[in-house]
Amino acid sequence: MYLFANATIYIGLAVAIYSLLVMTFGISTKKQMYVNSGKGGMIALFVCAALAMLSLFYLLATSQFQYQYVTDYTSSELPIIYKFTALWAGNAGSLLLWTFFLTLYAIMVAFSRKMKGNPMVPYISAILLANAVFFFFILGFVAKPFAVLSSVPAEGRGLNPMLQNPGMIIHPVTLYLGYVGLSVPFAFAMAALILKNVDDFWIKMTRRWTIVAWLFLSLGNIFGAQWAYVELGWGGYWAWDPVENASFMPWLTATAFLHSVMIQERKNMLKIWNISLIIVSYALTLFGTFLVRSGVLTSVHAFANSNLGLYFLIFMGVAVIGSLYVLMSRYNLLKRSAGEFQSFVSKESSFLINNLLLVGAAFAVFWGTIFPLVSEAVRGTKVTVGIPFFNTVEAPILLSMMFVMAVCPMLAWQRSTLKNLKKNFLIPAILAVIGMMLMVVLGIQKAWAVIGYGVIILLFITHFLEFYRGVKARRKMTGExxxxxxxxxxxxxxxxxxxxLVHLGIAFITMGIIGSQNYDLQTMKTVSLGQSIDIGAYRINYERLDQKKEGTNDIVYAGVTVFKDGKRLGSYEPKKIFYGNADSEPSSEVAIISSLKEDLYIVLSAWENDGKATFVVKVNPMMDWLWIGSFMIVIGALFAAWKGKYQNITPRYTGVLSEVS
Known part of the structure; x- marks a missing residue:
């Protein structure tokens, strides 16, 4: 098994190098036979990555502790599902998963029916193959998934308890699908520039790819937030952790890209901007991988320190410098063919403002994330940037984006007249102001909350009007x-x-953020058996403290009964789990009572021999709306990507690889 498993990596590296070289040679000589050979090599490359994945799955599932990776991340008592998911618990396994997705995406593009005969395919393939060479090199010589120990231990170290959660089965997979997915539009963009194609064909061909990558990034962030909320026991869902930021930044720039490409398609504008956005998005995926694996920043999500960071930093530098060189070499061509804005008050301008806000948000997150490194390099002291900085900077940016999202549907293309603005905005604005006044009457006094909910009301109204007017016009024509x-x-x-639908989902998420950040309640109290904890409208009666064993795990749990406004809601058991692995920190299993209005969040923090227990109790308003909004984002993205049509687009090029096509 050792020889076979390692052979998949080293043969994969050899095949990746061969395919890249022969593909490049085919492009330079315009010989289709060499391009076809390179494409055949891509299939072999995918097979190698798949076999390597299956090999590691087998070793993990069967507890082959002679392999270092298996020893580091599993134990014989670990449930089989977590033995499988241990594949992405460490550097080597997660990079193998990344490589598998990369080769899968590569052959999907190279052999796509819609791309058949397209002269961009060899260039796209070569760019993706260059990525594959790097990752196979890392697997072969730096982070080796099949390294063998000199002596076989009797037992493995087990999986980090925090990763033994259903959310962590899905979170890394969706995140990597999003990270790797952004390499596809990046490859298309670079291929278009190399071929001196300055129309929007590459954008139309990558529209679905970009939406799918954005969707997976969204899912990755959503599952990560949900995991943090239920597993870490601190009562929150987003702590601006460096690794959380690493996945959030490319999401922001990819969101900007999805909006700005519509301007290029419709008005032939923002060509340089769009190329720059996709370069930045791709670079941020590599930067995020660098952060997670370099050990330069402390994070609950990060892998152990390793020398991987230097390799990723070099690769990221080469990729960014190379892509910027290609962009600048085509700068005049892109600039000559670009359109211009005709009015500041127009749909085009609202898209541009939206882009600037998204990029500004990404830059603020980037600066806050790297500032500890900058401060350490300049002053010799690592200054940590905390949650208050990010909340203070990002909150007004989020509300500004919500306002732009609210007004954009009502603006006309090219130029909006005063009459048009009055017709479209007068009633929604009046209703939004009335809504804000009602909130103040109902007791919502904080200025940011009132403004935020007012903007959300405006967004709901303008989007409802878009649906209403569209249905009304269609019914008038068809009688449906x-x-x-x-x-x-x-x-x-x-x-x-x-x-x-995505906009409405983001509005629901914003409702949850505003409520949970501005009107949450928290208490920490030590009580004896029979005593109660009061918080808001809730009373928590502490009734028992007990202990049980599940497999090799010891569980201490408290029995509590919860009442709201005097009405019994039920009995619950917040727990603390001590894993069989002595090196593992205990984890909390939180009791959460959810409703559309709020969550009651109960954590068993500590206890004493006489039965006294310390509980952390929080009331988090509007939390369900955050998850409802997340679900709506997924539905909207799937709806936008599903069965999209290319409208019989014909490629137009100034530079053509005729013999290869």
Whole structure:
């Protein structure tokens, strides 16, 4: 097994190098036979990555402790599902997963029916193959998944208890699918520049790829937030941790890219900006991988210190410098073919403002994340940037983006007249102001909360009007029933109305953020058996403290009964789990009572021999709306990407690899 498993890596590296060289030679000589050979090598490369994955899965599942990776991340008592998911618990395994997805994406692009005969394919393939060479090199010589120990231990160290959660089965996979997925539009963009193609063909061909990558990044962040909320026991869902930021930054720039490409398609504008955005998004995926694996920053999510960071830093530098060189070499060509803005008050301008806000948010997160490194390099002292900095900077940016999202549907292309603005915005603005006044009357006094909810009301109204006017116009033309008209309106304009669903999802998430950040309650109290804890409208009666064993794990749990406004809600058992691995820190299993209004969050923090126990109790308003909004984002993105049409697009090039095509 050792020889076979390692052979998949080293043969994969040899095949990746061969395929890159022969593909490059085919491009330079314009010989189709060499390009076909390179494409055949890509299939072999995918097979090597798949076999390596299956090999590691087998070793993990069967507890082959002679392999260092198996010893480091599993134990014989570990449930089989977590033995499988241990594949992405460490550097070597997670990079193998990354490589598998990369080779999968590469052959999907190279052998896509819609890309058949397209002269961009060899260039795209070569760029993706260059990535594959790097990752196979790392697996072969730096982070070796099949390294063998000199002596076989009797037992493995086990999986980090925090990773033994259903959320961590899905979170890394979706995140890597998003990270790797952004390499596809990046490869398309570079291929288009090399071929001196300055139209929007490459954007149309990568639209679905970009949406899918963005969707997986969204899912990765959502599952990560949910995992943090239920597993870490601190009552929050986002701590601006460096590794959280690493996945959030490319999400922000990819979101900006998805918006700005619509301006290029419709108005032939922002060509240089769009290329720059996709370069930055791709570079941020590598930067995030560097942060996670370099050990330069402390994070609950990060892998152990290793020398991987230097390799990723070098690769990222080469990729960014190379892509910027290609961009600058085509700068004049892109600039000559670009359109211009005709009015500041227009849909185009709102898209641009939205882009600037998203990029500004990404830069603020980037600066806050790297500042400890900068301070240590300049002053010799690592100054940590905490949650208050990020909240203070990002909150007004988020509200500004929400406002732009609210007004954008009501603006006209090219130029909005005063009459048009009055017609579209007067009633929504009045209703939003009335809504804000009602909130003040109902007791919402904090200025940011009132403004935030007012902007959300405006967004709901303007988006409702978009759906209403579209249905009304369609019914007038076709005589269809309202529901049939709505369905067909959305199906025939998938990207537009899918985008609106995403906007509504973000509005729901913002509702949850505003409520949970501004009106949460928290108490920490030590009580004896029979005593109660009061918080808000809730009373928690502490009734028992007990202990049990599950497998090799010891569990200490408290029995509590929860009442709200005097009405019994039920009995719950917050727990503390001590894992069989003595090196593991105990983890909390939180009792959460959810409703659309708020969550009651109960953590068993500590206890004493006489039965006294310390509980941390929080009331988190509007939390369910955060998860509802996340679900709506997924639905909107799937709707926008599903069965999209390319509208019989024909490639137009100034530089053509005719013999290869």
């Amino acid at each position: 029933s309202p529901f049939i008209a709505l369905y067909r309106l959305m199906v025939k304009n998938r990207r537009r109305y899918g985008g609106y």
